[in-house]
Amino acid sequence: MNFRPIQKNTNLIVKNQQSTCCNQNLNSAPWISGFINSKYGMIPVVKTDLDREDYKGHIRSRISSYRDNFTINPGLYAVGNPDSSSHIFVTANYKMSFDLLRKSLKKINGWILVLNTGGINVWCAAGKGTFSTEELIKQIKSTHLKDIAPSGKIILPQLGAPGINIVAARKATGFNILYGPVKAQDIPEFLQCNYKANSSMRRVTFSIKERAILIPIELFMIKKKFLAIALIILIYGGLTLEGIIFNKIPETSLPLLIALVISIISGAIITPLLLPYIPFRSFALKGAISGLSLLYLADYIFGIFTKTNPFLKIAIIILGTLFSSYTALQFTGSTPFTSLSGVKKEVRFTLPIYISAIVISIVLLIINKAIQWSLI
Amino acid sequence: MKYFKDNDTLTFIESKCIGCTLCTDVCPHGVFEMRGKKAYLVKEKSCMECGACEKNCPAGAIKVKSGVGCAAAIITGLLRGTEPTCDCSSSSGKCC
Ligand code: SF4
Ligand code: SF4
Numbered sequence: 248m249n250f251r252p253i254q255k256n257t258n259l260i261v262k263n264q265q266s267t268c269c270n271q272n273l274n275s276a277p278w279i280s281g282f283i284n285s286k287y288g289m290i291p292v293v294k295t296d297l298d299r300e301d302y303k304g305h306i307r308s309r310i311s312s313y314r315d316n317f318t319i320n321p322g323l324y325a326v327g328n329p330d331s332s333s334h335i336f337v338t339a340n341y342k343m344s345f346d347l348l349r350k351s352l353k354k355i356n357g358w359i360l361v362l363n364t365g366g367i368n369v370w371c372a373a374g375k376g377t378f379s380t381e382e383l384i385k386q387i388k389s390t391h392l393k394d395i396a397p398s399g400k401i402i403l404p405q406l407g408a409p410g411i412n413i414v415a416a417r418k419a420t421g422f423n424i425l426y427g428p429v430k431a432q433d434i435p436e437f438l439q440c441n442y443k444a445n446s447s448m449r450r451v452t453f454s455i456k457e458r459a460i461l462i463p464i465e466l467f468m469i470k471k472k473f474l475a476i477a478l479i480i481l482i483y484g485g486l487t488l489e490g491i492i493f494n495k496i497p498e499t500s501l502p503l504l505i506a507l508v509i510s511i512i513s514g515a516i517i518t519p520l521l522l523p524y525i526p527f528r529s530f531a532l533k534g535a536i537s538g539l540s541l542l543y544l545a546d547y548i549f550g551i552f553t554k555t556n557p558f559l560k561i562a563i564i565i566l567g568t569l570f571s572s573y574t575a576l577q578f579t580g581s582t583p584f585t586s587l588s589g590v591k592k593e594v595r596f597t598l599p600i601y602i603s604a605i606v607i608s609i610v611l612l613i614i615n616k617a618i619q620w621s622l623i
Numbered sequence: 624m625k626y627f628k629d630n631d632t633l634t635f636i637e638s639k640c641i642g643c644t645l646c647t648d649v650c651p652h653g654v655f656e657m658r659g660k661k662a663y664l665v666k667e668k669s670c671m672e673c674g675a676c677e678k679n680c681p682a683g684a685i686k687v688k689s690g691v692g693c694a695a696a697i698i699t700g701l702l703r704g705t706e707p708t709c710d711c712s713s714s715s716g717k718c719c
Pocket of ligand 2: 643680681683
């Protein structure tokens with residue numbers, strides 16, 4: 248029903264391509280194709296094709312803290328040539344969420360209502376309570392939606408449901424509000440099927456592609472820890488009774504550094520990629536298994552630890568496995584299926600093991616130094 | 624993919640259900656299914672405790688202890704002695 252050809256607008260709204268809007272920022276945004284002049288002000292019309300700049304932003308926010316500022320202004324936007332009965336699609340003011348929505352609205356005339364979630368995506372914002380019933384009501388009121396599209400149906404993203412009480416929102420606003428599909432790309436089909444979402448549209452997935460795309464940000468977040476640990480390793484390697492001696496560093500530090508890199512590859516790349524195929528449900532165990540296997544393989548094939556002192560070697564294996572396990576455990580924050588009580592269980596179970604493993608490793612590392620210094 | 628959870632976090636009181644189907648709309652893991660005029664727990668073990676069903680059920684038939692299943696948030700919570708907190712203020716690049 249939303250696929251009608253572009254038609255004359257209601258008299259409330261006049262399409263106006265040469266905008267006189269004072270908002271410089273909006274005016275210059277390349278994803279805006281024009282403005283609709285309503286009696287409440289200019290409503291930007293957005294493009295449904297993403298361009299290179301948009302994708303560049305997506306890539307940058309996938310690999311760095313750029314995503315913290317990848318936001319757009321909350322409020323009302325338009326796609327196509329909407330009127331007073333067009334659908335209203337709701338999203339968060341994280342530009343990636345907004346882009347994925349507008350990209351899915353090709354050939355659709357509708358409104359986009361952007362909630363202020365502090366630049367966080369719909370799912371996380373709903374969990375945190377910023378994508379909320381109150382914010383939805385507030386934006387509906389402040390954009391005068393009841394005047395602009397009084398008979399439009401409001402389509403919420405399903406993943407916003409943890410933050411929204413739809414019955415309360417319907418009551419407070421008088422709008423017909425529905426939950427659309429999980430993925431914006433299914434919206435056209437959802438509309439075509441008369442607002443019925445089949446079960447696959449209602450489910451979150453976590454395919455290898457969806458997991459792979461999260462790896463860069465995992466690596467980015469681990470960068471600081473990596474540098475701090477690497478520094479400790481270098482200091483430890485060079486430590487002698489006479490102070491830190493640089494040419495002593497490689498002998499001890501190199502195998503430790505290699506193990507550190509292997510454990511990050513294992514915990515932040517291999518474990519997420521092979522997630523369903525690594526045995527056990529526990530992420531910490533999955534990470535430990537993949538870390539241990541990778542360390543073993545590296546030693547077996549390249550013999551990297553053959554020359555190291557057995558005390559150091561055991562410490563390396565324990566610490567490498569531990570760090571891979573810990574890194575994999577962090578990935579629970581990025582999945583769409585781990586539960587709070589499950590992760591709590593896991594943390595409660597693994598923290599004591601991590602602490603004991605660290606204590607044992609420190610003892611081994613001290614013994615290793617003592618041998619190096621010929622104290623024992 | 625399956626994960627684990629405590630068994631008592633999600634409860635459903637069938638007698639309260641008025642059959643509005645909202646829980647089957649919001650659940651991203653197909654935990655509920657409509658059987659006749661009532662919802663039915665079909666895949667309780669897949670529940671990720673997002674809280675969407677409880678928040679939207681108009682009859683108060685569902686209770687779930689909801690929160691983020693994120694290790695970093697839980698460890699932060701443990702250290703601070705608070706509930707799990709996902710420190711995703713716009714300045715920090717943590718979790719989601
Ligand atoms: S808490 Fe979330 S995952 Fe669990 S049953 Fe409710 S909607 Fe489904
Ligand atoms: S949301 Fe509540 S009332 Fe509606 S079907 Fe589910 S359990 Fe029943």
